[in-house]
Structures are given as C-alpha cells and as structure tokens.
Amino acid sequence: MDILIKLSVIALLCGTRGLCQYEGYDYDTSYGSEPNDPYHPPFQFPQSLDYSDQAIIYTNDCARECFCPPGLIMYCDNRKLKSIPQIPSRIQQLYLQFNDIEAVTMKSFINATSLKAINLSHNKLKSNKVEGGAFAKLRKLEQIFMHHNDLVEIPSDLPSSVERLSFAFNKIVRINDRDLQGLVKLTMLDLCNNHIDNVKSKTLNKLARLMQLNMCNNKLHSMPASLPLSLMYLSIENNSISDIPEDYFTKLPNLLAIRMSHNNLEDIPTKVFNLPNLVELNLGHNKLQQAFFIPRSLQHLYIQDNELESLNMTIMCPKIDHFNTNRLTYIRVDQNKLKAPLSTFAYLCFPNMQRIYYGEQKHAEGETPKVQEPMLTHPLVSEEDDREGIPEYRHQEYGVDYNVNDYSY
Ligand SMILES: *[C@@H]1O[C@H](CO)[C@@H](O)[C@H](O)[C@H]1NC(C)=O
Ligand SMILES: *[C@@H]1O[C@H](CO)[C@@H](O)[C@H](O)[C@H]1NC(C)=O
Ligand SMILES: *[C@@H]1O[C@H](CO)[C@@H](O)[C@H](O)[C@H]1NC(C)=O
Ligand SMILES: *[C@@H]1O[C@H](CO)[C@@H](O)[C@H](O)[C@H]1NC(C)=O
DSSP: OHHHHHTTOOOGGGGTTTGGGGGSOOSSSSTTSOOOOTTSOOOOOOSOOOOTTTTSOOOTTSOTTSBOOSSSEEEOOSSOOSSOOOOOTTOOEEEOOSSOOOOBOTTTTTTOTTOOEEEOOSSOOBGGGBOTTTTTTOTTOOEEEOOSSBOSSOOSOOOTTOOEEEOOSSOOOOOOTTTTTTOTTOOEEEOOSSOOOOOOSSGGGGOTTOOEEEOOSSOOSSOOSOOOTTOOEEEOOSSOOOOOOTTGGGGOTTOOEEEOOSSOOOOOOTTTTOOSSOOEEEOOSSOOOSOOOOOTTOOEEEOOSSOOSOOOHHHHOSOOOTTSOOOOOEEEOOSSOOSSOOOTHHHHHOTTOOEEEOOOOOOOTTSOOOOOOOOOOOOSOSTTOOGGGSOOOEEOTTSOOEEGGGSOO
C-alpha cells in the first residue's frame, strides 16, 4: 500500500525516458522531437526546389544591395534596406529579414513570379503601406514569413498557393472576414504575440487544410470560433480565456494537441476533452478546481499550477476497459493544492503511466510547505507484473467499489 502511494512522487527520473522534452513547445518539427523556441517556429523553405538551371550563373541581374549566388536564392538580409530591391524572375527564395522595410507595393514582386518563399521577418512593415494584392500574382508562393513587424492587419489577397504563414510578433488586432480568403492550401498559421481579442469571423473555417493554428500570447477572452475540421495542433496559451463551451471540440476530432496554459480556465465541462485522437493536453497555469475526463488517446497531461485539491478518478476515468487501455504515460500536477498523492487507482486506470510529476503543492498562508521527497519508483501495474504482487485493494474513496484482483493484466 505504502509503496503504491509513494509511486506518485517523481522528479528525478524525468530525464531518463525523455519525458521532459514535452516541456518544450514546438509544433513545427515532428511531434515530440527536441523543443525549440515556442514563439519562433522554424521556418522551413521548401526542400524540393527546382535546381534544373542551377548551372547557369546569373550575376548581373542581382540587385546591387543583395547577394545572389548561382541558383535560386537571393540574400538581402541584414542590410538596412528601406525598400524591397528588384528581384530577378528566377529567384525562388528571398531573404529580406532584418532590414527597415516598411512597404510592400504592387511593384515590389512584379517580376518575381517564381518565388516560393519570402522571409520578411524583423522589418518595419506597416499595414497601411502593404498594398492589397502585393502578393496576389505570386502563384508559386508557399511560405511568407513576416514575424516581428508592425502589422495591424493580415495582408489581403494572399495567393491561394500559400501553405505556411507567420505573422507572429506584430500588432494585429483582429482577423477580418475578408482575411485569408481562398487559402485552401494553408497548413500552418502563426499569429502568436499579437493583440487579437476575439475570433468571431468564420474565416478560419474555410481553411480546409489548416493543421496548425498558433495564437499564443494574444488577448483572447473566448475560444476562437469556427475552427476547421482539419486542425491538429491548437496553441492558445497565455490568453484570457475563462471557459470552453461544452461541445466546442466535438467539431475538431482530428486534434492531436491542445495547448492552453496561462489562461483563466476555472470551470470546464467535465467531458469537454473527449476527443478520439488527442495526445497532448496542456492546461497548466490556469485556475482549475475540478478534474475532467481523460480521453483514451491522451499521453501527456499538464495541469500544474491550478487550484486542484484532489484528482477525482471517478471523473477522470469513469470506467476501465482492459482491452482498450488508457494511453496516459505522463502527468504533471505540481503547484496545485493536492492534499495527497494520486490514488493508487490512477495506476489501474492508466496502466501505461510512467511518470507522475507531483512536485511541490501550494500551501495555505502560515502553513509550512510540505516538500514531497522525489522518489525512485516504478509503476507496479504493467503487463509483466506478477499478479501475486499486487496487494488487494478495495477502492472506496471515490465511490467505486473496486477490487483490483478482479482484473487481469
Ligand atoms: C521588371 O522587369 C522589367 C523588364 O525586365 C524591368 O524593366 C523592371 O524594372 C522590372 N521591375 C522590377 C520592380 O523588378
Ligand atoms: C527567416 O528569418 C528569421 C529571422 O527573423 C530566421 O530566424 C529564419 O531562420 C529565416 N529563415 C530562413 C529559412 O532562413
Ligand atoms: C503572455 O503574453 C504577454 C503578451 O500578451 C507577454 O508579455 C507575456 O510575457 C506572456 N507570458 C508568458 C508566461 O508567456
Ligand atoms: C468524484 O466525482 C463524483 C462524480 O461527480 C462524485 O460523485 C464524487 O463524490 C466525487 N468524489 C470525491 C472524492 O470528490
């Protein structure tokens, strides 16, 4: 019994099975790989560039301010440029980051019809100086990177070929109905670090291939409306969202990861995350007082720094299906108000559990903090476990009359 209870405290082993890596935020590389800077998703230019005419050396058509090595790339980054230089029509990748460019006009890309990717990040782009339709004729354009500029709106009339768009670190206040129209190939939209306070428009719903939406560090007070069915990664950390409508996620069955840490969630419908494919759920740094249903597919759950006083297993795991076990392997619950480590029932319900990070819990004023000793432990309940080794345990604490020994592993 004691051993079972102490199983709940794990801190030191975090590294051994690589679970700590999920602390990092990075939707852009393949799921679960090394974390990168969350607000800086790596910009990937298309790999499959057409190099058939690479052997031909063009030099005389390159703008004076820039550098064009033989091939299809033009480097104009870090040159204090105030405007976009002339771009030869063969160029496919254009690096314009770290300049002082404020304007994009209809003329800017007039000849640059081969462009597949433009990096305009870290400039001074102003919405009133970005002409509507400036990008419209670039029919091969797949990626536009405009993070760290002064945009207050999403530029209009982007070409329908666009797959990845980054507008992080601007001053965008809203998504208008006409924005992002016809972008049926868009898979990634990064709007983190802007001033968006709500998404009411139905415009996102029409992005039929959108897989990843990042809206972290904005001013959202409610869940964004009308997200498309295709969505797999949703990042809305650090907004001011206080609730989630009960049926909100029922229209988003493809979601693999939801990141909502640093919001104001207090009460959420118990079954709101009942999603068939959800693998990662981060609700850390909210105000949750109640546990909620854990879908079978979920592997990593972050609920640290909330107001949880207990983790009601009847709610988290209403029934156990031994042929279809819950996949949860990692849960982080530190900085709550838990009075006791997780019930042993947790390991029965979540037989794949590898780590529970219990850490320190918040304590009332005047109380001395109870530091839980990190323990080297091993979840008892696994496929290989000797059934004889599992002590008989009647689980009554949660209103379930539950006899461990009735279950086969
Ligand atoms: C576009 O190409 C034409 C013809 O080569 C040239 O005269 C013009 O200056 C170019 N404009 C820009 C903005 O590159
Ligand atoms: C685009 O510019 C940003 C700097 O703002 C840089 O981090 C990124 O690597 C650039 N992308 C490529 C493919 O060079
Ligand atoms: C939350 O977002 C604000 C900007 O809206 C930013 O200043 C702050 O650093 C962010 N906090 C966290 C924890 O990311
Ligand atoms: C757990 O939740 C169930 C269902 O809401 C409730 O009946 C039960 O009293 C709760 N148990 C505890 C210990 O809070």
